[in-house]
Amino acid sequence: MKPWAEKFYKSRAWQEVRQAYFIYRHGICERCGRPGEIVHHKEYLTPLNINDPNITLSFDNLELLCLDCHNKEHSKQDSVKDGLMFDDDGNLIQSPRGLENSGLFRDRRAAFRKPRNRLT
Ligand SMILES: [Zn+2]
Ligand SMILES: [Zn+2]
Secondary structure: OOHHHHHHHHOHHHHHHHHHHHHHOOOEOOOOOOEOOEEEEOOOOOOOOOOOHHHHOOHHHEEEEOHHHHHHHHHOOOOOOOOEEEOOOOOEEEOHHHHHHHOHHHHHHHHHHOOHHHOO
8 A cells, every 4th residue: 555545545525425425335246246345446545635635535536446457557657657656745755665576676785786888
């Protein structure tokens, strides 16, 4: 879970809306008809809209999905892959955690330490 979204997902308001929406959709995935598990935000949450109830808590912006359909939905999204996040201004940046996980961070530091002329 993204750190800036944590407070929202733990909020009572979200828990209640999530539950109400689940019942409203009879617990069925809206795309494939299997049991739904995740209430997805059609307009993805960002640090910019996380405090906007019209986005975060509106039934219009929610979709009940099963895990499969939810994974598919999010894998379509190319711009925000693992290791990327929005900063406080809504700019897409590489998250420090993503850097560590990707190994890029380590590699870069190693590259700095290695004398360049050895490689050529
Ligand atoms: Zn589904
Ligand atoms: Zn989602």
